[in-house]
Amino acid sequence: EDEGTQFVETFQDAWEAWLEQELGVHGSAHAQWQELLNHMGLKEIRSFAFSLCQDQISIYEFEQQVGLEGFPPAFRTWLQSKQRQVRSLLTQYDRVKPRKIEKLLTLAERVFDQVGQVNLAMDDPLSDADKVFLNSAIGKAPGEWEPSDFQDARRTIQSAQRLLHVHETLLSKVLHVLGPFAARVRQIFSDKGWIRFDGLLIRVRDLLRDHPMVREQLKETYAAIMVDEFQDTDPVQYEILLYLGERPNACERFWRDIQLIPGKLFIVGDPKQSIYAFRRADIEAFDQVVEKVTHDGGIVCTLLTNFRSDGAILEAVNAVFDRLFIPQVNVQPSNVPLAVGRMREADSGTTGVEICVMANQEEDDEWDADRATRVEAEWLAGWIKEQLLPGRQWIMEKGVRTSLCPGHIAVLLRKFTNAQVYLEALQRHNIPCMADGERHFYRRQEVIDVVNVLRVLDDPTDALALVGILRSSLGGLTDQEIMEVMKLGPLDIRQAQRFDEWESPQRSVIQ
Incomplete structure (x- = not known):
């Protein structure tokens, strides 16, 4: 299986050699190239050729479709x-x-x-x-x-x-020029012993589709098939699964004509969570397979109960998602409201959700994501200090009513990129805090100072680390004083006696 670099390199080498041959003095299709370049740039032609060289596209079927008189x-x-x-x-x-x-x-x-x-x-x-x-x-x-x-x-x-933007005549001419090149690149790649992940899927699909004996044997091998995260599978994978779920002693070529064995194929998926559109996974194909399964006797079970979240959280999520997920056929499914588990039902005395949005109310020209983050961090720290910590809120802890304290509060962030902004805001408001898994530990000044000490102990001639120590709270020297020290000789902790003649109250620091 190839992760992509080998294919890109193979294509690039073949493209450069072929282009030099086609556009060189001995090229035999100059007139066709001239016509193509009058309508599209060389970069667009290269992009089309790159797609055509990949296994997902059947060059033969593509040529058949383009060559049809009239539309399918x-x-x-x-x-x-x-x-x-x-x-x-x-x-x-x-x-x-x-x-x-x-x-x-x-x-x-x-x-x-x-x-x-x-x-x-x-x-x-x-x-x-x-x-x-x-x-x-x-x-x-x-x-x-x-x-x-x-x-x-x-x-x-x-x-x-x-x-x-459809130009079918031009498409036919592009395909006529690029078709032989695409076939050659595929052959070169195959001769090198490489195959891409998509190529594996295509070959498995073709094997099941075109060889009834192989398909029948594999159908008998697997009594049941369960697929999780089904929304992230692509159409070729759908075909493979449907071929394997077909009734015994049947061998339909097209997946739409397949009759499934009831109960053999079990799929779990949520089309709203599809993240593999780049791999041709899409909601339309998902819906088509679900329709196919139900047509052949399957049933759809919608999981509604959420056992993870508190009832107050689900109320807010349902209210927001009902507005955000506007159903569009083959594009966006509607939101399915979640029901809270019996053990997580909302208690109005202890739970609640507030949604706060940072807005540029003063129409600040410098308002951007960084500015909004700083404003949000400052507001959050102030809100915690004023609304939560003065003893106005309480929680039930081990059956005992307890006043809220900093240790009861957690701030969840999508990522740690801006964690330091929130930590600094909490510190400015004198709120004790710690970050679990944060990446800014080594950026703290006290940690930097200790690291510099260790570096100097490891290498006494490390002038950069020694200057860092002298400028820190450990040394307390100004930049001017450090310049005076450096005039007396190279910085080296083993040569402290060299600075006996330095007339400065800070001499003891150096020594």
Whole structure:
């Protein structure tokens, strides 16, 4: 398995050699290159070639799709659904004087019609001004628009914006030029004995798809399959799992046609936690597999009870997440409110949650993340000192009502990068504190002084460490006094007698 460096190096070496050959005096495709470079830069062509060389893309299937006359049925169906959606929205929100959202939808409809050659001839394209307007920001929803309708309109307009940049003829020519190069790079990489992680998955998928005997044997090997963090698996991994979960003595080539054995495939996942979009893990694919499993007799169980958090915390989390997680089909699932476990129910006498946001109320021009952190740290320290520590709050500790003290308070941070800012704020307010796992211990002045002493003991000629000692509270010398000492000779703790003639009250420090 290759982590990526070998593939990048192989590609780069092959790209430079091939480019020199293609664009050199003996190149045979100068006219094709000239046409490509008139539409796109060499950097874009290289990026496309890099993607084409990877195993996730089937060059043969890609060439077949690009070479099709007309669009595949699935794409035409999608296009027609978009056209119907636009017309429905324009009818519902018809105005004598259209606003920006209605104008954008009208242009989107023209794009869909033009691409599908339904109502608009291909010789009636959008003007440059129309294209610029269609690519402009959509803005906020007008007052009378329903939020769900506005989200549908936004996604539809974005689809039209992307279609504006599709140039199928150019794509075919790029593929014609780069296809042989991509096949050569794949072969070179394979001949070196390397394979990428994606390549392993592709080959396993192809083995199960194209070799019925292998698939049948592996299906018999595994009686049950459980997959955790399913939202982070990609479409190729989905196919592998579905092939292994297929009914006995069946061998469907396409995963949508597979019939699963009830109860064999058990998946656990939360689409809101998907973090592997870069590896093609996405909510749409997740939903498709869940739909496939349920269609074949599976059931969906939603886990609602949270056993970790206090009821007051969950109340705040549910309230915030219900507002943040606005459902969008194939983009964002809705929030599922969490229920508190019976042992963690909120007690209004001892628990509560306050949400405080640091805002730039004075419109400070220097307001940034660092400034906001300092303001938050200072506010937090002041709030703890004024609201919690004067004996106004109490907790139940081992069944006894106890006044709150600093040892009862914990400040949790997302990361330790700015921990020192909070520690210094607490110290300014004379609040005893300690940091568990903090990384700033060796930056404290007293620790630096001790380290300098140890360095000098280890190496008596370490002038930098010795100067640090002399300038610290241990030495108490000024920079001017240190300069006078250095004029008497090199700093070396073994040569203290050298400074007997130094006429200064600080001579004893040196000696």
